[in-house]
Amino acid sequence: MQDNKIHFLSIQKNNNSKETFVIAPFNPDDKPLYLNVCMHTQGDIKHICNFIHKNYSHLNFEKTLNEQTNNKEPLSQEKINSFCKTANEKAYKDYCSAFSKFKQELVKENFAKLVLSRPYFCPLKKDLSHSFLDLCKTYPNAFCYMAKVGSKGIFMGASPEILASVADNELKTMSLAGTMAKSLNNHYEWSSKNIKEQQLVTDFIISRIKPYAKSISAAGPVTHDAGPVVHLLTQITAVLNDGIDKHSAAASLHPTPAVCGLPKNAALKFIVKNEGYKRNYYSGYIGLISPNNLHLFVNLRCMFFNGQFAVLYAGGGLLKSSDLEDEWQETENKLKTLRDLI
Numbered sequence: 022m023q024d025n026k027i028h029f030l031s032i033q034k035n036n037n038s039k040e041t042f043v044i045a046p047f048n049p050d051d052k053p054l055y056l057n058v059c060m061h062t063q064g065d066i067k068h069i070c071n072f073i074h075k076n077y078s079h080l081n082f083e084k085t086l087n088e089q090t091n092n093k094e095p096l097s098q099e100k101i102n103s104f105c106k107t108a109n110e111k112a113y114k115d116y117c118s119a120f121s122k123f124k125q126e127l128v129k130e131n132f133a134k135l136v137l138s139r140p141y142f143c144p145l146k147k148d149l150s151h152s153f154l155d156l157c158k159t160y161p162n163a164f165c166y167m168a169k170v171g172s173k174g175i176f177m178g179a180s181p182e183i184l185a186s187v188a189d190n191e192l193k194t195m196s197l198a199g200t201m202a203k204s205l206n207n208h209y210e211w212s213s214k215n216i217k218e219q220q221l222v223t224d225f226i227i228s229r230i231k232p233y234a235k236s237i238s239a240a241g242p243v244t245h246d247a248g249p250v251v252h253l254l255t256q257i258t259a260v261l262n263d264g265i266d267k268h269s270a271a272a273s274l275h276p277t278p279a280v281c282g283l284p285k286n287a288a289l290k291f292i293v294k295n296e297g298y299k300r301n302y303y304s305g306y307i308g309l310i311s312p313n314n315l316h317l318f319v320n321l322r323c324m325f326f327n328g329q330f331a332v333l334y335a336g337g338g339l340l341k342s343s344d345l346e347d348e349w350q351e352t353e354n355k356l357k358t359l360r361d362l363i
């Protein structure tokens with residue numbers, strides 16, 4: 022894991038920061054946003070709270086709200102609750118119907134793996150700055166961030182997954198896939214479905230970095246703690262060829278089969294067409310780019326706040342043996358990362 026620093030960001034231009042925060046959508050055809058880094062600290066809590074209130078309280082949320090609710094006026098609490106309830110009922114139906122389409126393709130062996138995800142709508146019970154601080158405290162090994170996305174809202178998350186961390190000529194990445202709920206005795210028997218699902222990600226990552234690397238080493242898989250769930254993790258390190266463009270090497274990994282599928286391009290098209298909602302920045306990548314280094318994370322365990330309610334996201338890898346109820350429950354478990362703190 023990179024570090025336990027807390028990163029706060031703003032769309033403010035001209036702050037002469039040498040570091041840029043990138044937030045890239047799941048679909049590589051959609052453009053990434055490049056933001057200036059306003060604060061980058063391990064933080065004194067009072068300082069952080071003041072910073073958040075100063076920089077994040079003047080968002081113009083109306084446009085997003087109108088798009089999502091067809092409402093011109095800010096919604097009452099009762100209306101927000103009822104909107105979220107209806108939206109979640111629809112999201113469950115959409116997930117079930119997408120699941121059968123995805124499974125059919127997997128059974129026909131048109132794909133070896135497909136990641137299916139879904140949104141979850143909920144009102145906030147507390148001030149977002151407190152939720153963010155709780156997130157940073159609860160997940161010290163995750164990359165916790167908050168980013169203002171235009172005037173539409175705020176993305177916030179605690180990613181457990183490095184997409185690529187490049188310093189000098191060394192690239193570190195990871196294959197993180199396969200999920201079980203956290204158990205009290207810390208004893209995990211991984212199913213063959215989970216082992217296969219994660220191995221596909223490891224093989225993909227190694228094949229993508231090969232053209233850029235002098236040597237590659239892999240360690241794992243081991244069980245990795247990610248809050249309410251655990252995953253299988255293989256750490257992968259590559260020594261890059263001289264003169265390699267670090268950003269291209271890192272971006273060539275996205276989207277890995279931890280969030281997309283195999284074969285990659287066909288899976289991407291299939292997901293965009295059939296998942297039933299737009300992922301936007303969920304399962305894209307986020308992180309810091311500076312002239313000599315970059316630290317990118319997969320945008321998982323994240324949410325978007327539009328000023329009135331939050332949209333959380335979670336997904337999971339499907340193989341032809343996947344079961345609807347198990348996969349739905351896995352998304353519920355992953356949602357707890359944020360749901361319990363907002």
Ligand SMILES: C=C(O[C@H]1C=CC=C(C(=O)O)[C@@H]1O)C(=O)O
Nearest residue numbers: 197198199200279335336337338
């Ligand atoms: C797609 C997500 O998780 C990925 C990362 C770890 C384990 C995963 C899994 O077991 O399916 C997913 O590949 C998500 O959290 O929304």
